[in-house]
Amino acid sequence: MQQPPEAVPALLDGPAVDVSEPRELFLGYLDWYRQALTRKLAGLSDDQLRTPVEPLGWSPLGLVQHLGWVERRWMRWGFAAENVVAHPPGGDAEEWTIAADTSTAQVLAAYRTEVTAVNAHVEAATLGDRARLGGRFKTLDQAPSLGRILFHLLQEYARHVGHLDVARELIDGETGETGE
Structure with a gap:
């Protein structure tokens, strides 16, 4: 009887190695980083998720909350020019801090809501589509393409998932x- 082949680890993260179409690459990597965020939170207790990590000064859940705001700012307020609150009233401190009366489930649900909204906007557009005017961008000269915005989101995720690596090690x- 022939033995099944052993699983070969992927040589690259993100989309499959044969993917070369820019839209598929952008979206594949964005999904991969969103999933990496979740993987790196796996196994942490509620207290570990909510407690600021020293010397960083923010909690893993605070990072998730921040990334939800980033998605909202760049895509909903920026690209789609939706009339949404783009920054919490308390600024950066509130964006990164989890209120005592806000549950972990609420933070994760709010993050998933932003991701779902962003995915809907991306689905209905091409990489070359420019951001609508009226939200973040007031003039056509300021309005980037969807491709440019997605590239910015990718670098935000790459940077912050790397930060989460450091936090998790601490x-x-x-x-x-984690979780492999």
């Missing part, structure tokens, strides 16, 4: 891809 010594 919290419990876990490094690399």
